[in-house]
Amino acid sequence: MPISTKHEQLAAALRKRISDGVYQDELPSDAALMSEFGYSRATVRQAFTALENEGLIVARSGMRRRVSRPQRWNWPMTTWEKAHNSSEDAWAASIREQGGEPSASVSVRIDVAEPDVAAALQIEPGANVLVRARVRSVNGEPHQLADSYFPHWLMEQHPIFSQPGDLSAPGGLLASVGLPQARYLDEINARMPTPDETQLLGVARGVPLIVHTRTGYHADGRPLRHMITRMAADRVHVQYELDA
Amino acid sequence: MPISTKHEQLAAALRKRISDGVYQDELPSDAALMSEFGYSRATVRQAFTALENEGLIVARSGMRRRVSRPQRWNWPMTTWEKAHNSSEDAWAASIREQGGEPSASVSVRIDVAEPDVAAALQIEPGANVLVRARVRSVNGEPHQLADSYFPHWLMEQHPIFSQPGDLSAPGGLLASVGLPQARYLDEINARMPTPDETQLLGVARGVPLIVHTRTGYHADGRPLRHMITRMAADRVHVQYELDA
DNA sequence: CAGTGGTCTAGACCACGCT
DNA sequence: GCGTGGTCTAGACCACTGG
Numbered sequence: 001m002p003i004s005t006k007h008e009q010l011a012a013a014l015r016k017r018i019s020d021g022v023y024q025d026e027l028p029s030d031a032a033l034m035s036e037f038g039y040s041r042a043t044v045r046q047a048f049t050a051l052e053n054e055g056l057i058v059a060r061s062g063m064r065r066r067v068s069r070p071q072r073w074n075w076p077m078t079t080w081e082k083a084h085n086s087s088e089d090a091w092a093a094s095i096r097e098q099g100g101e102p103s104a105s106v107s108v109r110i111d112v113a114e115p116d117v118a119a120a121l122q123i124e125p126g127a128n129v130l131v132r133a134r135v136r137s138v139n140g141e142p143h144q145l146a147d148s149y150f151p152h153w154l155m156e157q158h159p160i161f162s163q164p165g166d167l168s169a170p171g172g173l174l175a176s177v178g179l180p181q182a183r184y185l186d187e188i189n190a191r192m193p194t195p196d197e198t199q200l201l202g203v204a205r206g207v208p209l210i211v212h213t214r215t216g217y218h219a220d221g222r223p224l225r226h227m228i229t230r231m232a233a234d235r236v237h238v239q240y241e242l243d244a
Numbered sequence: 245m246p247i248s249t250k251h252e253q254l255a256a257a258l259r260k261r262i263s264d265g266v267y268q269d270e271l272p273s274d275a276a277l278m279s280e281f282g283y284s285r286a287t288v289r290q291a292f293t294a295l296e297n298e299g300l301i302v303a304r305s306g307m308r309r310r311v312s313r314p315q316r317w318n319w320p321m322t323t324w325e326k327a328h329n330s331s332e333d334a335w336a337a338s339i340r341e342q343g344g345e346p347s348a349s350v351s352v353r354i355d356v357a358e359p360d361v362a363a364a365l366q367i368e369p370g371a372n373v374l375v376r377a378r379v380r381s382v383n384g385e386p387h388q389l390a391d392s393y394f395p396h397w398l399m400e401q402h403p404i405f406s407q408p409g410d411l412s413a414p415g416g417l418l419a420s421v422g423l424p425q426a427r428y429l430d431e432i433n434a435r436m437p438t439p440d441e442t443q444l445l446g447v448a449r450g451v452p453l454i455v456h457t458r459t460g461y462h463a464d465g466r467p468l469r470h471m472i473t474r475m476a477a478d479r480v481h482v483q484y485e486l487d488a
Numbered sequence: 489c490a491g492t493g494g495t496c497t498a499g500a501c502c503a504c505g506c507t
Numbered sequence: 508g509c510g511t512g513g514t515c516t517a518g519a520c521c522a523c524t525g526g
Contacts, residue, residue, distance in 0.1 A: 005513085005514065005515095006514080006515075007514075007515090012439070029491075029492065029493085030492080030493070031491085031492085039515085039516090040515060040516045040517070041516090041517085041518090042286075042514090042515065042516070042517090043514080043515060043516080045493085045494090046514085046515090048493095049293075053297050053436060053450075054436045054437075054438070055435055055436050059493065059494090060492095060493080060523085060524085061492075061493050061494060061522065061523045061524075062491080062492055062493065062522075062523035062524035062525075063492065063493080063523085063524060063525080064491095064492070064493090065492095065493080077484070078486060080488055180488070181488055182487070182488055183485070183486065183487055183488065184484075184485075184486040184487075184488065185483070185484070185485055185486075186483065186484040186485075186486065187481050187482065187483050187484075188432050188454070188481075188482040188483075188484075189454075189477060189480075189481060189482070190434035190452045190453075190454050190477035191299055191451075191452065191477060191478070192297060192298045192299050192450055192451075192452065193298075194298070195256070206297075206436055207435075207436075208434045208435065208436065208452030208477065209434075210432070210433075210434050216488075233433060233434035233435060233452065234435070236433075237431050237432075237433060238431065238432040238433070239429070239430065239431050239432075240321070240428075240429070240430040240431075240432075240484060241427070241428075241429055241430075242322060242427065242428040242429075242430065243426070243427055243428075244324055244424070244425055244426055244427065244428065244460075249494085249495065249496095250495080250496075251495080251496090273510075273511065273512080274511080274512070275510085275511090283496085283497090284496060284497045284498070285497090285498085285499095286495090286496065286497070286498090287495080287496060287497080289512085289513090290495085290496090292512095303512065303513090304504085304505090304511095304512080305503065305504045305505080305511075305512050305513060306503075306504035306505040306506075306510085306511050306512065307504085307505065307506085307511065307512080308510095308511070308512085309511095309512080
């Protein structure tokens with residue numbers, strides 16, 4: 001059963017030309033395809049929109065559409081923060097190793113726990129949590145939104161959590177107060193970004209968001225930290241190394 | 245800076261009504277919104293298309309658009325096939341545990357290795373590989389495309405890999421020939437599906453694909469198996485359990 | 489400036505699903 | 508049959524980008 005609609009036929013033809021290398025970089029204009037295929041502009045644009053939503057091409061007003069070729073960075077999830085001299089966290093070290101220049105901006109606040117965060121931290125929904133919101137950038141471009149949530153009882157027991165500043169410590173903040181994380185539960189999901197996220201991360205049309213959540217537990221089973229990291233899926237390879 | 249275009253204003257209004265619960269299930273028709281907002285049909289449809297591409301709503305011809313509420317299944321990635329009596333693999337057992345009815349259809353073929361598969365298996369691109377392609381279903385609906393690639397030297401050393409059939413064995417095929425996998429390297433990516441994948445998996449518009457690849461290694465370092473699993477992102481929670 | 493993609497309109501016909 | 512979403516056209520104006 002062949003494709004019947006014009007815009008799907010056109011989209012299929014363009015996909016083939018892209019994968020065959022006919023269009024290495026620039027794509028034809030609306031007008032060029034209108035005359036080549038004899039379709040109206042709306043139909044041509046519907047085909048282009050489909051390819052954009054598949055992440056194959058990117059469009060910018062005033063310029064020809066281009067084939068999308070984003071650079072990707074590996075993100076190893078089973079390399080922990082080294083406890084020694086390094087002042088960088090595992091993510092920054094990994095990016096630097098790959099030839100990128102990592103940076104981060106941090107803001108700390110106290111907020112009430114949303115139901116999903118409360119469930120992960122095993123506290124009551126609406127209870128206070130300490131939130132450390134980070135925007136991680138590579139080569140000056142925003143790359144990740146990494147938010148950590150700490151339960152309220154940590155603030156009461158360890159004054160360092162109530163101090164202003166970026167809440168970082170060599171070897172890891174939790175380890176520095178004698179609460180090392182012994183176990184992690186990770187979950188990975190993907191979805192399309194909201195308009196807010198699109199703007200904050202500069203996500204292109206048709207690129208999903210990878211949402212990585214990590215909950216860290218003390219050896220006695222208490223959840224110590226819940227971390228939600230969001231990033232454009234076309235810029236990373238999330239990696240796990242496991243022993244059977 | 246407020247939103248200036250009509251279709252974005254409308255999309256924002258509809259997003260708000262959905263999250264506020266104004267539209268629990270059915271959404272208004274094109275005509276209803278055209279008269280409520282005074283916009284042309286194309287503009288109304290552009291707003292709806294944006295919400296579809298965000299995975300918020302689903303549309304079916306002849307019926308009103310509906311708010312999307314897919315059922316999700318957990319997928320634990322650190323639970324290995326139990327070596328004993330169970331005839332099911334870890335995935336099927338997990339689905340059954342969650343109240344679903346797993347099934348699978350298997351086809352086996354010999355093919356030449358694509359560059360990415362060859363690199364993972366440390367063989368030459370174009371060399372033969374044994375491919376076990378599985379379609380995993382839950383409650384009769386296609387759920388995953390799980391393809392395993394085995395290097396050619398396995399077929400030469402172990403005739404069982406050249407037999408017809410579904411290539412399954414209690415405790416795992418590789419373990420049954422004395423080649424247990426000692427280490428895994430996993431990689432998780434997300435992208436929009438191709439038209440083929442959309443059809444095979446029944447993916448809704450605006451839903452990304454999660455692509456999980458796992459390479460299994462012998463204790464001596466040889467790659468034994470490369471597995472690529474593709475699934476709709478709105479139907480799973482990929483989970484990892486890790487010790488620090 | 490000319491060319492590009494982005495937005496918007498008014499109108500038409502079709503295929504689908506329900507009653 | 509009738510309302511729904513899906514497709515398609517012709518034409519218009521705007522905003523952005525480059526030379």
